[in-house]
Amino acid sequence: MATVTSESQAALASELAETISASELTVADELFSALDVMDHSAALRRALTDPSREPQERAAVVRSLFGAQAQQKTVTMLEAVVSRRWGADRDLGEAIENLAVTVVAAQAERTGLQGLEELEGALLGFRHTVAGSHEVQHALTDHQAPASAKQKLAARLSPAASAEARLLIDRAVTAPRGMRPTALVGEFASTVAARQQRWIAQVTVAKDLGGAYLEKLSSSLDRYFGRELRLDVVVDPTVVGGIRAQVGDEVVDSTVAARLNSLQRKISR
Incomplete structure (x- = not known):
């Protein structure tokens, strides 16, 4: 099943390359929001990964849920994701998350290679700052702390972050999806580095x-x-x-x- 997921990831990267390059940061934000909806509904994830359903049927579910509230580029990407086969419903979520991060990286890339390097540096810098303080790590992983408090703390730790870096850092500290925020930020940075073919x-x-x-x-x-x-x-x-x-x-x-x-x-x- 891992091969199925790898093949779907590769196909998505090729199929959506132009859409990703033309997307704004708001598309990434909408992809993250759609992912949150899926993460909170096991029934929805099963429906969107059910191989017995035709791809068009799964895409129709996406359109009915997000078509009225998200941009067309966002809906196009979500339809493409659910139309592919995935080894597990977790793979579906990771594919959407990866698309969102890639959209952010593509936005940073509009200013050239420097933009990508600055985004990568901001993410790695934040990760090192957090890793250097057990107190900060505890604050960002405290399940009782509200998301707004974690965002404020992250902003104080990365005051010079660009809009692109801010979106990804905020995402990592408020919705790490079972990972430590520092680990997820590291994965985001790796995706940005891959955009630079490095x-x-x-x-x-x-x-x-x-x-x-x-x-x-x-x-x-x-x-x-x-x-x-x-x-x-x-x-x-x-x-x-x-x-x-x-x-x-x-x-x-x-x-x-x-x-x-x-x-x-x-x-x-």
Whole structure:
């Protein structure tokens, strides 16, 4: 079923490319709102992912629910999503969420590559700020706290955020859909990076690296993965030494901790 979902995701990206590029931020907001409606109704999700229903029938359900209150571009995207097959109803929601984020990225891209880089930087900057404070993390994951309070806190933590970054950050802190806000912001940043045909390299080191070494590391990782990478460096003393770099599902781990673990597994056999 994972193959079905992957094929549907790829088909959507191609089918909706022009619509996404021509959409405003309000379309992304409407997609998120539609996703909220679906997340709160298991019956609706089942109806929209039921393979026994014809695609046109599922699209008609979307039109009846959102046609009068959403823009045509929004409805077009929702119809395209529900017309595809998905491995699980969760995949349907993730597809809509990904479309919304891609619309935001496309909006930022209208000012060129710099706009995408600024959006990505704002998202990663917010994630690092939150990750550095247990108190802030607790405030943003407190189920008793109202969404408005979380939005206000997020705004104080990212006062210079653009309209695009603000929309995604607010979404992550108010509707993380079972994830930690920092993790969801990281996924949003990865989607923005994919729009730039780049990947984010999550690099873990034992201590802060100097600027010259970081430049060499960046060049080496670019050559290894065959892509221009944005380094997202995290200092973790438990790795002892060496470097761990993860790009997507691929991991390069040369840390002392990893080598010790490998040796221990060999000894225990």
